[in-house]
Amino acid sequence: MGSKCIRRIMWASSWRGLGTSRRKPDGLREAGERPREAPYRQYHEGVKSLKIIRDTRRSFDLDRFLQKPLFAHLSTQSSEGPRHSPIWFLWEEEQLWFIGTTADTFPNRILHQPACAIGIVDYDPRSGGVFHAGFRGRAEVLPYEHNRVRRLLSRYLGPNEPLWDPRFQNLGDGCVLIRFTPETAVVRDQSYAVGEGDRELPMPEE
Template identity: 65%
Template structure:
């Protein structure tokens, strides 16, 4: 069961995770921690990330050590809005699932796959999914009074 930790000001986590924001996946390697900016999809209290083992190194690191963290921030300097969700948990490399991948990419690229950048069309078995299972998430509204 996911444990949600809030500070003085929280926000609706599910609504926040519907937005096409960048997540930062932090993994461990023999040479220390590594960080990868990724697109993500939230479903049934799991975060899914598409990986390509031939060009992405994070799937191999997760197979070696599944403990990882994910940070997601929404920032609008004009309004002072700063929302942060910091997840800690474990991830697994799982076989590619076209349905999850299409839902993930559709959040960022729109519903019409034919209009997507060709790099994202027709993904298949040369790709994998990362299924991240959070144990805890820190949810904080750290907004401030804008000065610009």
């Protein structure tokens, strides 16, 4: 095969999958044309090893979402079936970190079966905002790290440690850190429109 044919094949291969329509670069749009929303992966250049799954038309910035002090829900496996644990978390180094205390049973389950899943939801019933991130991956039990634990707890309790609830002060004895490395993440914006008559929601009875 001649060098000209090889160059033609390489040039054609580099354009496969782009379709037949021509897209203008972002800076060369026609006047009045609305800018296209950037692909979701462009918002996550730091999360390179994580496979992001978007199976709906709406999504959100995963990194910003994980900076909020939300509850995560850890699903682990045991010989008696699946188990669920609500946890506080810290998102660092493209991994989720959380604390295991002497009262927790999930560290032992992770030692025996590292594969697990984590779900996080940010829900505002008054605005209709529903943002969900679901992770699958593997966790491991690591020694306690005071500085990382402090960063984790300050997200929920504030920066002034002397004002924390006594249960969260001076942790360390018998505690461990769990490091969850996600392999896939399903990221969905499932928000819905709220009518004016639906804004006053009944509160649960005491």
